[in-house]
Amino acid sequence: MTRFTRAITATPDDIDELGHVNNAVWVRWIQDIAVAHWQTVAPVEHVAAYIWVVTRHEIDYRGNVGPGESVTGETWVPGKPYGARFDRHVRFTGSDGKVKVEAVSTWALLDRATGRLLRVREEIAAPFLDSPS
Numbered sequence: 001m002t003r004f005t006r007a008i009t010a011t012p013d014d015i016d017e018l019g020h021v022n023n024a025v026w027v028r029w030i031q032d033i034a035v036a037h038w039q040t041v042a043p044v045e046h047v048a049a050y051i052w053v054v055t056r057h058e059i060d061y062r063g064n065v066g067p068g069e070s071v072t073g074e075t076w077v078p079g080k081p082y083g084a085r086f087d088r089h090v091r092f093t094g095s096d097g098k099v100k101v102e103a104v105s106t107w108a109l110l111d112r113a114t115g116r117l118l119r120v121r122e123e124i125a126a127p128f129l130d131s132p133s
Contacts, residue, residue, distance in 0.1 A: 081120035
């Protein structure tokens with residue numbers, strides 16, 4: 001499995017004074033879908049031994065989502081890791097078929113017990129790598 005999707009519906013608590021999903025909520029959703037992907041696809045022993053932390057988010061806001069509206073979030077890892085890090089892409093598409101938010105986040109792998117950075121080994125990355133088109 002290389003891609004992971006999840007439907008999300010905006011609640012009243014997600015909405016800012018402009019009447020649409022707040023930027024901080026989009027960041028939370030980006031992180032939530034990435035963590036869900038990890039927990040769904042990674043072997044149990046990897047989830048127990050390692051944890052990922054974000055080192056960078058690059059986000060493009062392309063449209064608005066109001067209260068009660070849903071988006072489909074999709075995430076994937078398009079390339080091999082570099083050292084302790086790899087980039088994860090996320091796209092949220094509205095029910096109208098239009099992309100609302102796109103992001104690229106860089107994640108670093110830590111040893112859960114020590115908190116130390118770890119090189120992302122091939123067996124850790126393999127379940128997440130996007131297949132060549």
